[in-house]
Amino acid sequence: MLGKNIVTSVFILAASVVWAQEKAQEKTLQHTPLDAFVDGFPLELEKQTRNANYNELFKGGDISAYFNMRASEFLPTAILPPHQDVMPLGSKPMPEVGKVKVELVSESKLKGPLTLDEFLAQSDGAQAYLVVHKGNIVYEKYPRMRPEDHHVWMSSSKPTASLVIDQLISEGKIDENAPITKYLTDFKGTDWDGITTRDVMDMATGMDLEDTSESRFDPDNIARRVYEAEFGFPNKTRGVEKLRDVLKSTPKKDEPGLAFEYASGLTQMLVLLAEEVENDRWHQIFDRRVWSKVGAEGPLQLHMTPDGIVAAHGLISSNLRDFARFGMLYTPSWKKIAVEQVVTDEILERIRKGVRSHEFVMAGFDGAVFVDYLGSKDFIANSRQWDVIWPDGDMWKGGLMTQGLYVSPSRDLVIVYFNVNNDDHSGHRFARPIATSGFFDK
Template structure:
């Protein structure tokens, strides 16, 4: 079947609802969208192996929407769930827990929004190099956005999803054809909007109206991540997949290729349409840990960048003032975090970081514990898969 026909037959709602069509889409996105392939340029830098079966005995309460009866241990959850795809824990460069109940280790799977820190990492590198000042309006660098409501929105406000622009992702906006958030997704797939036809992503973003003054509250938006992609392209003068390859992925000794899926006009949908094997997903997380040298030839996430993520975190009140603050608290089963920061959904007082994704993907990084936890799921109703990572990290198994 030709790509154009597959895309035409694919239904936006069906692809992102969860269930079998979503499961197929999650592992075969390159059949639907143009894709930039980033190979490993360093050869494989293998992870060690030091199994800790006690991780599977860690127990968590399930979300209220779950059809399973909890609490369940991680082993029980992965066995009983019909949507948990894979789970991996890496400590000090060693695989300590790895299970693939509904996926093969060599399969590629979408990271969904867990990919968003990729975009902020590139901008943070540019900030460290003096190429970008995050206190400046983003229109300083993106001149074709000048004269639009984006004037006055700082790069930092975009990084922290505090832009005040009306393009927030919610369970309603994603399926409202008149909403900018929905139009962003449709433009990325080349799907026609019900009233506007096929739109260009950059034009959709330029048309975003203002909702409130910047910096008031956390309003989660994939469109803001795409603004960072466009910003990086303006500053470095290359397409984003070339930028990310040169700055980050070419330094990583990955096991498979990294797939960056593109809009019809060649823009990487770095807010979530990124695919890899689970172990390479973990390798990205390891760039933020002391064990970066076990999977990369250069330190691409500097100590300065990690400190910036932690030091410049906003308040819990700021995060909870937005729609998704309470959503993330429910996903995680607690509100013991500080707030979001620089495209990471949650920063805890101990410096741990978490980024979730649609259909319950997850990336958890604990720099202090030298720990990375990644997982794939295909469910938009039961988000119980998020509840194990923090419990694993704080179980006492990984304290110095």
């Protein structure tokens, strides 16, 4: 739960009052330049965040900045310490990476085009940017945070869930073409009947829980209820709900397979699936199968619902280099940061070759969003919790407030970045041009 004040409010405030407070406070979000917080946050901001409502946490202001860097102070958190000795990244600086120039998104208040160096210097929301090629850091900047600081990955963490499921598929423990209710038996008799694990992996279920700019802030929508349940916030009319119950109540909207409909609730279905098949909690599954193999610099923080379900769709925190190490598991340089191959060739092949059509991804709300974020539409589609797969096999996963994970297996390249910005998503624009710049094709 989010501290004593929030827990108390759950029980003593009527949900209608909470909702009214949210709408009133939403208009007064503060946006202090992040430079002011590099060496720590003021006490008053900590107090404000502890008493924050749903809207404030995710709108991109000062409270969002605090939460992004200090999520473990507000949510139950499983700490995965490094199991291996640190496997350090090499260093081969390439200043030319910072000279890559792009047009900014249309909503940007900055005047573009800008180089990456210029953008990081001028954007109040840009915190850190890292490029790793063949296990070597070629570009690294921390304009508004410290290298050792933890930061929430937001939705860039979704592939952690699909990776575990893909491992279980490879081991024959899950049939991805069977109904997910074969394993989640308590979901039988709901609208989840007939929905396959493959459809959940690709966010192609036709279930009515799509995340959009409207649904995330509509108290009657399943998408909003998923987030409220994860934080222990009371819903406007239903009070405090449990995540599993909210997911069970999801109604069917369309037949599966028609369109990409982005939903964090679908990632959480994968978490529940893994727990059911392995008869274990997800943080222990992920630790055993993935993180214990990595020579990380620091602990990985997995933030949980009040009843202990890891919110793998977005609430995972680490420093930036360890974020990159996760991405490196998908590249030939995995052996430089891990003692065992975690992402097998078979799994990587499924992600890159089992891609649906461009028309499929563009049929959902987020297809056009990805075009705007990335500045182009030359990608194929999403795949297995990755937002975008390009014809050359490169992969990208974005997150709320402009977090990003870009992996190019063929170039042995990983690009990761942290931001606190919901008003300007230009931070996404640089990864693909950097990867295709020719610097890494030798």
